[in-house]
Amino acid sequence: MLNVSRTLVRTLALATALFSGVAAAAELGYPEKEELTFGFIKLTDMAPIAIAYEKGYFEDEGLYVTIEAQANWKVLLDGVIDGRLDGAHMLAGQPIAANIGYGTSAEIITPFSMDLNGNGITVSNDVWAKMKVNIPKQANGKPVHPIKADALKPVIEQFQDEGKPFKMGMVFPVSTHNYELRYWLAAGGIHPGYYAPHKGDTSGQLDAQALLSVTPPPQMPATLEAGTIYGYCVGEPWNQQAVFKNIGVPVVTDYEIWKNNPEKVFGITKAFAKKYPNTTIRLTRALIRAAMWLDENNNANRPEAVKILAQSNYVGADYDVIANSMTGTFEYEKGDKREVPDFNVFFRYNATYPYYSDAVWYLTQMRRWGQISEDKDDSWFEQVAKSVYRPDIYQAAAESLIKEKLATPEMFPDFDSEDGYRDPQTHFIDGIVYDGHQPNAYLQKFAIGLKAGQVL
Structure with a gap:
């Protein structure tokens, strides 16, 4: 058997998977492309990819995947x-920006949303000492959360x-981190500045009062320690790293800025999905199963997931x-560890479903x-969302898992009635309600930011 070629081994493995009834249903068809290479940035929310591999x-889907860390989001x-x-x-934000031609122009789609929450905003120890005097205290002397930018x-x-x-750091101009940091600052009356492409x-x-610039996630703590920036917004584990290194204090999580906000997605080109439809459904199935594993039994698998993620690859x-946040807690000021069971959500609350309203x-x-310079009507927002987010692919993957009894219907949205828009969302730090069906009316609600008719 040791002399059997690699190709033959893979062919036998695929045949065994397909006909055993354990893996994907045969009617999906064989994957058109079996050998795949996926990229990621070293953040804990890449976990579904790592778990689907480990x-x-x-392999259950007949996919033989190589996973490669990337230097930064642009390279990726x-x-x-x-x-x-x-x-x-x-x-x-990357597939969305690419499709509207902001920065790089390309047709990128997503059939799978990777997680909810998972980010935080950290400031230097010196800035924290100055902020702290402006924050109400609990009876035990610890700060009242959520901490608003009013204190900054x-x-x-x-x-x-x-x-x-x-100066503050964020990871990319179209990142969740950029928009969350801007949202938090503006809610506290601090102008984070405009773009004028x-x-x-x-x-x-x-017009910025706080100057935001790009720093790659793993470099955030060192950049803060060097004094180049005074704070940053980043995903884990780079907020908790600041606590462990005693160089900064996370002051707010994105869960507190926008409860259960969408974070990363799995992106592929539109051309890939068209050329390899079976492969696309199968990789989505694998990622759904990984997300299910990460959240099942009330996060019982998280310690094992942390061991996997801690590996250098x-x-x-x-x-x-990594465990500080992945296992349901979050440490703010040193020693101020609080329960945040939903800091990282990978499957529950329909986390993996690509909602149009998230894209909107x-x-x-x-x-x-100002990254979009001109007015757009509400229909434009919907059109762009539907060109990027692909719940049809997700639904095909989910229904096949249900058919094979690898999942149950209750785990997913009701596909018969789902329109791709979440109910109006109320859990924002400034109390403003977001309705994805009315993007322009939403923009009118903000004291800071461009509104209808405004161009820089």
Whole structure:
């Protein structure tokens, strides 16, 4: 058997999987492309890819996957566009921005939303000491959460009085982190700046009181420690790393900014999905199964997941750093560890379903901060969302899992009635309600940000 060729071994494995009744239903068809390379950034929310690989869910589908860490989000996106990567763990804003031609222009789609929540905003110890005096205290002396940017505003004003720019890091111009950080700052009366691509200005710092710039996630703690930035918004484990290294304090999580917000997606090109439809459904099946495993039995598998993610070929941070958030807790100031069971959500609350309304929210923030320069009517927002988010592919994958009794209907949205829009969402830090059907009316509600008729 040791002399059997690699190709023959794979053919036998695929045949065994397909006809055993354990893996994908035969009527889906064989995968048109079996050998795949997926990219990711070293963050804990890449977990569905790692688990689908480690637990054999990809191989169950006849897919033989290589997983490669990427240097930054641009390199990752370029890899998917040029075909070096078949798919990748992406910022939710990346496929949307590519489809409207902001930055890079390409037709990228997503059949799978990778997670909810998972980010935080961290400030330096010095900034925290100045903020802390503005924050109400509990009876035990610990700060009342959520901490709003109102507490940071006097600190920024002090910096301005001293002629010092207040610099903060985020991971990419179309990242959730950029929009969450901007949302939090603006809700506290701090202007995070505008983009003006029609004028050739993509700095995002026009009229800014806090200057935001890009720093790759794994470099955030070191950049903060060097004093280059005074705070940042990033995914885990890089907020908890600041606590462990005693160089900064996470002040708010994105769960507190927008409860159960969509975070990353799995992105592929539209051309890939068209050329390899069976492969696309099968990789979506594998990712759904991985997400189910991550959340099942009230997160009972998370410690095992943390061991996997701690490996250097995945996230490569210490077990304790990753476990601090992945296992349902989050540490703010050193020693102030609180229960946050939904800090990382991979499957429950329909986390994996690609809702059009999630895409629309990102588009509203692109318009709010000037990345979309001109007015767009509500139908445009819907059209773009439907060109990028593909619940039809997700539904095909989910229904096949149900048919094989690998999942139950109750685990998914009611596909017969689902229209792709979440009910109006109320759990934002500023109390503003978001209805994905009315993006322009939503934009009118903000004190800071571009509105209908406004162009820089």
